[in-house]
Amino acid sequence: MSxxxxxxxxxxxxxxxxxxxxxxxxxxxxxxxxxxPPRNYHLTLAFLGQVDSADLAGIRAAAxxxxxxxxxxxxxxxxxxxxxxILWVGPTEVPPALTGxxxxxxxxxxxxxxxxxxxxFNPHLSLCRNSPAPPxxxxxxPVRWRVRGFALxxxxxxxxxxEYSVDQCFPAGSSxxx
Numbered sequence: 001m002s003x004x005x006x007x008x009x010x011x012x013x014x015x016x017x018x019x020x021x022x023x024x025x026x027x028x029x030x031x032x033x034x035x036x037p038p039r040n041y042h043l044t045l046a047f048l049g050q051v052d053s054a055d056l057a058g059i060r061a062a063a064x065x066x067x068x069x070x071x072x073x074x075x076x077x078x079x080x081x082x083x084x085x086i087l088w089v090g091p092t093e094v095p096p097a098l099t100g101x102x103x104x105x106x107x108x109x110x111x112x113x114x115x116x117x118x119x120x121f122n123p124h125l126s127l128c129r130n131s132p133a134p135p136x137x138x139x140x141x142p143v144r145w146r147v148r149g150f151a152l153x154x155x156x157x158x159x160x161x162x163e164y165s166v167d168q169c170f171p172a173g174s175s176x177x178x
Contacts, residue, residue, distance in 0.1 A: 002053045004154050004167075008063065008105060009042040010073075011151040011166060017041050019143045020075065024089055024127050027078055027140055031087045033131030040164050043073075043090075043125045045150055046105050048114060055112060060152065060168055062108040068150060068172040071097040076142035079124065080134035087131045088124035089140060098123060101150070148172050 012020065017038045028035045051059065077092045091098075099121060106116040149171040156163045 003050045004053065004056070005156070006048040006051050006056075006059070006167070007044050007153050007155065008046040008048070008150055009044050009153050010145075010147050011042055011153065011169075012145060016143065016145045020089070020125070023075075023141045023143050024078075027135050027138060028087070028127050030135040031128040031131040032133070032135075033085065033087060033128040034161075035128050036126050037161075040162065041125055042153065042164065043123055045102050046109065046114075046116070048109075056167075058112040059109065059114075062111050063105065063150075063152060063168075063170055066101070066104045066108050066170065068101050068104075068170065069097050070172040071095050071101075071147050073098065073123075073145045073147060074142050075125065075145060076140065078127075078134075078138040078140055080131065080138075085129065085131050086126050087128035087134065088126050089143075090122070090124035094123055105150075 020041055021038045048059070073091050073095065074093070075089045075091055077090055079088050079090060080086070081088065102121050106114075109115075149169055151169045152167040154165050154167050156165075
């Protein structure tokens with residue numbers, strides 16, 4: 001039986017990726033770590049880990065039941081996780097719609113036997129890995145991201161690092177939502 005390493009994420013379009021790269025370039029260069037390639041930028045909603053291929057249809061069906069309103073994130077705060085040595089950017093103010101989406105997604109995934117992690121949701125987009133310390137200058141120009149859906153992402157470890165691909169998209173709202 002085959003398996004895949006999976007997670008649900010907000011997956012930015014190319015314009016948001018370019019804006020993030022430009023906004024965070026100075027802080028990323030100064031961090032001294034390994035920059036995350038813009039093609040891999042994402043904001044994880046639910047990490048599933050290794051999943052048997054036989055369970056994939058149930059996971060997709062559960063996620064399809066989640067209603068996501070369109071929302072806007074303002075990525076304006078840089079942070080640092082000292083344990084894994086990751087430099088990240090995230091929102092200073094987390095929209096209730098985002099935390100609600102994560103809760104609804106995990107509730108739907110419970111129907112296929114998946115459980116949320118014990119730690120609280122901390123929305124962030126990784127910029128740099130293996131960073132020895134946070135840079136002295138950590139202010140960045142804010143990037144507004146109009147989120148129009150979420151995606152199931154496959155992760156494959158390659159010699160150059162992780163490679164991510166979209167398995168399925170789940171659009172926000174309905175045709176009458178702004």
